Amino acid sequence: MKNTEPKYINRITVDPEICHGKPCIRGMRWPVEVLLDMMLSEMSIEEILEDHPELEKEDILASLEYAKMLVSGRTITLAA
Structure with missing residues (x-):
């Protein structure tokens, strides 16, 4: 069976001061949704x-x- 452990999730951050707290890429103003x-x-x-x-x-x-x-x-826990 293929490993299903998250490999890249640490690149997703949430900061209330960036993009209204949406999940973004590495603290930049790049929301995941974009x-x-x-x-x-x-x-x-x-x-x-x-x-x-x-x-x-x-x-x-x-x-x-x-x-x-x-x-x-x-359950997803993201870095700030």
């Missing part, structure tokens, strides 16, 4: 990284991992 929206609009990981060099591939994977954990019902 990255998910870009992927939903069919942008590839490569396109996102090319357009936004401050992001890293692991940030996008962290967004997907966060979304997966939410729909699975797992």
